[in-house]
Amino acid sequence: MTEQAIATALACLIAHLLADFVFQTNAMVAAKRKPGVLLLHGAIVFGLTTLALGGSLIPAALLALAHIAIDALKTYAVPERQRDRLWPYLSDQIAHLVSIAIFSFFLPNAFASGLWANHSSTLIPPALFIAGLITATLAGGPAVGGLMLPHKAQAQPDGLENAGRMIGLLERTLIFLMVMIGEPAGIGFLIAAKSILRFDTVKKNQKISEYVIIGTLASFGWALIAAFATKAAMNSF
Structure with missing residues (x-):
């Protein structure tokens, strides 16, 4: 793939990640069967892609249409009870x-035909960092949640509403940043701290213990893969 194609792909990837994980609310996800909500999401994709490509309207429109088609397929073809699982x-x-x-x-x-063409060498490293950060943190939440969904009803620990989601987001953020600054050893201390804080909860119930362990390993694994892939990509430029 040429450098121009890589720059185009990265711009489109940033737009996709922002549209799906930053500017798409939980309410929009829940209501996406409504055509208006689906089209609104497509309009956001179009706007962000246009901005990322530096004003290339027709290419942005084509990619937005593809995005809408993919989301529509998932929304209408996958049963609602299965939609939040990992594989969908x-x-x-x-x-x-x-x-x-x-x-x-x-x-x-x-x-290359957009407004940012002359700044590609300057924009690519921060774009890679942002893409990696969103992938490691916000994109990891639905993945881990989808993996744990079949076990949630019988092993969900008691606690604050959405606390587990916030804890997962924070731990993936810390893992990503530790890898990026070259201090992956600090992840071991993060694991130890979480184990100590969760000890009293998990020791009383084997199902909860296994639920927490699987969820933690999945969250850590996702963040580590995203972080090391991002670092490798940034080192290649």
Whole structure:
């Protein structure tokens, strides 16, 4: 893949991650069966892609249409009780990534023809960092949640509403930052701290203990993969 195609793909990826994980609320996800909500999400994708590509309207419109089609397939084809599980989520995200790759292959100059073309060498490193951070943190939440969903009813620890989601977000953020600054050894202290804080909760119930262990390992693993992949990508530029 040429440098121009890589710049185009990265711009589209940033727009996708922002549209799906920053500017898409839980209420929008829940109401996406309504055509207006689905179209609103597509409009956000279009706007962010246009901005990321530096004003390339037609390429942004094509990618937004592909995004709407993929989301519509998941929304209307996957039963509602299955939609939040891991494989529908991963399949949906893989389909978006494939569409971005195909788009960048056939329209590699979409970024080069935009306003930011002369600044690509300056923009790529921070864009990679932002993409990696969103992937490690916000994109990891639905993945871990989808993995744990079948066990949630029988092993969900008592606690504050959405506390587990916030804890997972914070721990993935810390893991990502530790890897990026070259201090992955600090992750061991994070594991130890969480084990101590959770000890009294999990020792009383084996199901809760296994639920917490699996969720923690999945969250840590996701963040580590995203962080090391981001670091490797940044080191190549």
